[in-house]
Amino acid sequence: ELKVEQNPLFLSMQEGKNYTIYCNYSTTSDRLYWYRQDPGKSLESLFVLLSNGAVKQEGRLMASLDTKARLSTLHITAAVHDLSATYFCAVVPGYALNFGKGTSLLVTP
Amino acid sequence: DGGITQSPKYLFRKEGQNVTLSCEQNLNHDAMYWYRQDPGQGLRLIYYSQIVNDFQKGDIAEGYSVSREKKESFPLTVTSAQKNPTAFYLCASSIAGALETQYFGPGTRLLVL
Numbered sequence: 001e002l003k004v005e006q007n008p009l010f011l012s013m014q015e016g017k018n019y020t021i022y023c024n025y026s027t028t029s030d031r032l033y034w035y036r037q038d039p040g041k042s043l044e045s046l047f048v049l050l051s052n053g054a055v056k057q058e059g060r061l062m063a064s065l066d067t068k069a070r071l072s073t074l075h076i077t078a079a080v081h082d083l084s085a086t087y088f089c090a091v092v093p094g095y096a097l098n099f100g101k102g103t104s105l106l107v108t109p
Numbered sequence: 110d111g112g113i114t115q116s117p118k119y120l121f122r123k124e125g126q127n128v129t130l131s132c133e134q135n136l137n138h139d140a141m142y143w144y145r146q147d148p149g150q151g152l153r154l155i156y157y158s159q160i161v162n163d164f165q166k167g168d169i170a171e172g173y174s175v176s177r178e179k180k181e182s183f184p185l186t187v188t189s190a191q192k193n194p195t196a197f198y199l200c201a202s203s204i205a206g207a208l209e210t211q212y213f214g215p216g217t218r219l220l221v222l
Contacts (some may be wrong), residue, residue, distance in 0.1 A: 004151070019110060030208055042199060043152075043213040092207045095159075096142055096167060099151030 002027050002093055006100035013079050013107055021074040021103045032072045033090045033097065034063050045090065079107045090094035111136045115200050119190035120219045122187065122194060130185045130217045132200030138212075139205045141183035145169060146197040146216075155198075158183055159206055187219065196222050 007043040013019050031050050035043040047056045049065035049072060056063050060083065063076045072089055086104045090097040113134045122128045141161045144152035154167030158177040172191025177183055187194045198217045203209040
């Protein structure tokens with residue numbers, strides 16, 4: 001059975017701090033996605049990582065992929081309140097996305 | 110503006126009732142998907158369609174049905190056989206298949222009366 005595990009599931013961090021969210025998956029996948037979801041809202045695509053060693057950055061967020069370790073990380077640099085949301089990783093083992101349970105991030109002053 | 114629309118935003122279902130959730134896209138995407146999200150959970154695939162007049166069951170298809178008569182439309186019916194339908198339902202589409210980025214609609218929240 002495919003497993004996509006994110007940790008931590010909940011994260012409270014102070015503004016200005018750095019932190020990393022981890023996404024482990026149990027089977028091979030051609031690519032890995034990161035999505036953001038604000039409370040009560042839909043999902044917004046952040047990154048798609050296509051190959052081993054891929055790194056993508058957008059603002060204070062940087063995502064990386066290690067396909068050999070089946071691990072992706074989402075690094076947050078100098079967090080600001082606007083980054084408060086739930087972040088999902090998802091892999092594509094076959095016909096559709098398989099999601100982790102999400103990491104709920106709260107950035108506090 | 111191109112995008113995905115879902116309606117209604119909120120839907121109430123009575124015991125034994127079938128209800129239909131609408132999903133329309135004007136992105137000219139071939140593939141469309143329905144996901145269910147429960148509180149504190151990731152999304153789970155209900156049905157997907159890679160082309161008009163064809164669709165496949167996902168991981169949790171029991172109690173749901175779909176149709177794909179037009180490229181831009183992929184309605185989901187929650188039947189009375191679905192005993193625990195309360196959830197947030199998200200429709201998505203992609204250019205062609207799961208290897209392309211999926212774009213999500215705003216969602217429909219279904220509640221049982």
